[in-house]
Amino acid sequence: MTAYAIAHLRATTVNEDVLRYIETIQATLDPFGGRFLVHGAQAEVVEGPWTGTVVVVAFPDTAAARAWYASEAYQAILPLRTRHITGEVVIVDGVPDGYDARTTAAALRAEAGL
Template sequence: MTAYAIAHIRPGTMNDDVLRYIEEIQATMDPFGGAFLVHGTTPEVLEGPFPGTVVLISFPDLDRARAWYGSPAYQEILPLRTRHVPGEVVLLDGVAPGYDATRTAAALREAAGL
């Protein structure tokens, strides 16, 4: 099942370290099948405060997403960003093909006795 790395990147200081991180990140993702789906775009914020931008990367599965994040190649460049640009990063599984939220709601109703 496709998995995703999502980063909420807050405003920070653009400098040579950050540019080097951007230049080198793709090579760290390639061995794990990682691909940018969203990168460098400004979100259209519809609800609540949302400073910064979003990065969305897909991976073939959660194991490969974890392996990428923990890889020596990525860990080597990660401080280039984190020293200058704050943010949060999460990994998560996508939904299975044919996912239907109504079935999820029904299961939640049943579990809650509603």
Template sequence: MTAYAIAHLRTPSAHPDVLEYMERVQATMDPFQGRFLVHGPEVDVREGEWPGTVVVIEFPDMDHVVGWYESAAYQDILPLRTGHVPGAAVLVEGVSPGHSAAGLAAALRAAGS
């Protein structure tokens, strides 16, 4: 099942270390078949607060995204970003084909009874 690395970058900057990170990150993703789906656009906030921007990277599955994040190549460049751009990062699995919110609600209702 497809999995994603999602980062909420609160105060993006063009610090030289961050630019180096950006120049090197794709090479760390390639062995794990990672590809950018969203990469730092302006966000249109409709509910709540969302300072900064978002990055979404798609991988074939959780093994690939975890392998990428924990790889020596990525861990080597990660401080270039985290030292200058505060934020949060999560690794998350996508939904299966045919997923529906109503179906999930029904399963949760059934589990609660």
């Protein structure tokens, strides 16, 4: 099942470290099948507070996403970003083909006795 690395990053001033990070990150993703779905897009805020940008990278599965993040190649460039940009990064599983939210609602109803 596809997994995603999602980052919510705060705005920053572009500098040499950040540019080097952006220029080299793709090479760290390629061995793990990672591909950008969203990269640095400004979010259209329709609910709640939000600042910064969004990055979404798809991987073949959670193991590949975890292996990429822990890889020597990515860890070597990670400080180029973290020294200058704050934010949160999470790895999450996607949903299977044919997913229907009603199934989740039914399971939650059953668990809650509703």
